[in-house]
Structure formats: structure tokens, C-alpha cells
Amino acid sequence: MPEIIDGTRLFLNRNIRAPAREHGFGREDILLYDRTALGEAVVNAVAHRDYSLSGSQIRLFLFQDRIEVRSPGRLPNSVTLDNIKLGVHAERNRAICTLLTQLGYMSAIGTGVPRLIMRLSRQLAGREPEFSIVGEELRVRIWARPLP
Numbered sequence: 001m002p003e004i005i006d007g008t009r010l011f012l013n014r015n016i017r018a019p020a021r022e023h024g025f026g027r028e029d030i031l032l033y034d035r036t037a038l039g040e041a042v043v044n045a046v047a048h049r050d051y052s053l054s055g056s057q058i059r060l061f062l063f064q065d066r067i068e069v070r071s072p073g074r075l076p077n078s079v080t081l082d083n084i085k086l087g088v089h090a091e092r093n094r095a096i097c098t099l100l101t102q103l104g105y106m107s108a109i110g111t112g113v114p115r116l117i118m119r120l121s122r123q124l125a126g127r128e129p130e131f132s133i134v135g136e137e138l139r140v141r142i143w144a145r146p147l148p
Contacts (some may be wrong), residue, residue, distance in 0.1 A: 031124065032066060040112045043100060048092050050073025050136070065144050068139055081086075084113055117129055127143045
């Protein structure tokens with residue numbers, strides 16, 4: 001799991017375009033996505049996906065205006081598309097969550113979506129991420145910062 005998470009981080013660092021502003025003799029890179037929010041979305045996909053759906057994979061899609069993390073499985077138990085944004089959670093894979101917490105990839109269960117994904121993305125992009133269920137897949141859409 002650390003290889004998947006760390007490999008995804010490296011993939012995103014290599015493939016997210018980085019526009020820049022010129023300032024006199026220097027330049028300033030423009031951050032399009034909050035890296036902490038992206039990391040939380042990826043770690044959540046690994047921790048909470050439905051591993052019983054054989055042949056399915058976590059998929060990452062990069063578009064010009066957004067990144068989508070698509071994870072196999074619907075939301076577990078009492079978690080809904082509305083209350084997930086408020087921190088309502090259910091551990092589908094307790095052993096995996098425990099391992100990822102011990103390895104430092106996760107912290108307090110239920111705080112990552114509202115505190116990291118929602119708040120940090122909204123601060124940077126001015127738009128809340130979107131959660132949707134399409135078939136047997138949870139999709140998290142994180143919007144890029146609009147460019148001037």
C-alpha cells in the first residue's frame with residue numbers, strides 16, 4: 001500500500017501542469033491543487049475501497065480543470081454523499097485503516113474529508129470538491145484553481 005500511495009504522489013507531481021507568473025527576474029509557480037487534499041483523496045480510496053469487487057481498480061483521471069479519484073465500491077453503511085462532507089464515516093476495511101494510521105498516512109478517522117479535502121480545496125480553487133456514485137464506483141472530483 002505505501003508503494004501505491006507514494007507512486008501515486010510521484011505520478012501526480014510529474015503530471016500536473018504547473019503554470020507560472022513572471023515577476024521581474026523570477027517566476028512564481030501557480031499551485032493548481034492542494035497536495036494535502038489530493039493525498040487525502042488517494043489514501044481514502046486505498047483505505048475504504050470495496051476490495052470484494054474483483055477485477056476493479058482505483059483509477060485517477062487528470063483533466064484540464066480537475067482531477068478525479070475513482071474508487072471501487074459505494075459508500076459503506078450509513079455514509080451518504082451529503083454527510084461524508086461533514087465527517088460521517090464508516091470503516092469498511094478496519095485492518096487497512098489501522099495499518100495506514102500506523103504508517104502515518106491516516107490520522108483521526110472521519111476528519112480528512114471535511115478538514116482536508118473540502119476545506120483546503122475550497123480555499124485554493126474557490127469551489128468544493130464533488131462526490132458522486134456512478135455504478136459501483138465512488139468518484140471524488142477535485143477542481144483546479146482557476147487561472148487568471
